[in-house]
Amino acid sequence: MPPSLTLSTAVLFVASDAPRYQLKSMSAGPGLESLVDQTISVITNDGRNIVGVLKGFDQATNIILDESHERVYSTKEGVQQLVLGLYIIRGDNISVVGELDEDLDSNLDLSKLRAHPLKPVIH
Numbered sequence: 499m500p501p502s503l504t505l506s507t508a509v510l511f512v513a514s515d516a517p518r519y520q521l522k523s524m525s526a527g528p529g530l531e532s533l534v535d536q537t538i539s540v541i542t543n544d545g546r547n548i549v550g551v552l553k554g555f556d557q558a559t560n561i562i563l564d565e566s567h568e569r570v571y572s573t574k575e576g577v578q579q580l581v582l583g584l585y586i587i588r589g590d591n592i593s594v595v596g597e598l599d600e601d602l603d604s605n606l607d608l609s610k611l612r613a614h615p616l617k618p619v620i621h
Contacts, residue, residue, distance in 0.1 A: 530552070530555045530559070530561070530595065533552045533595070533597055534552050534553070534554065534555075535551060535552065535553070536551070536552055536597055536598075537549065537550070537551055537552075537597070537598045537600050537603075538550065538551075538552045538563070538595055538596060538597055538598055539595075539596050539597075539598045540561070540563070540587060540592060540594070540595050541592075541593045541594040541616065541619075542587065542591050542592060542593060543590075543591050543592070543593050543618060543619040543621075544591065544618050544619075545615060545616035545617055545618045545619070546568055546616075547568065547569045547571070547616065548563065548566055548567070548568050548569075548582065548585065548587065549566060549567055549568075549569060549598060549603075550563030550564060550565055550566025550567065550582070550585060551563060551564045551565050551566070553584075555589075556589075558588075558589040558590075559589030559592060560586060560587065560588055560589045561586070561587050561589070561592065561595070562584070562585070562586050563582075563584070563585045563586075563587065564583075564584050564585075565583070566582040566583065566584070566585040567579045567580060567581050567582055568580045568582055569608070570615070571611075571612075571613040571614065571615050571616070572612065572613075572615065573612050573613065573614055574612075575612075576607075576608055576609035576610055576611055576612070577608040577609070577611050577613075579608065593619045
């Protein structure tokens, strides 16, 4: 049996054929199912911006991203990209999820982009 990672009722396992990561026993979250295997941008409640390929989610909106990185914004220097790889974000820490247009994103020169870091979301 392949190695597994359990998220509530979800099971992530490494498969021998594509897609590399498969999810079983997932409940459909509002709108997230259409974003599986798409590049998305996630804004967390603590103001972080994490970009990666959505591989799965569960009924608590915990999400699994592959090939992910965090974009760290600054007013003094360009956007830093911190490589995270395979990454899990708890649903209770997610503020916004959006599809990322990879063509537009690839044309951005992040080294010249300046912005204030996002402030934490206050509920």
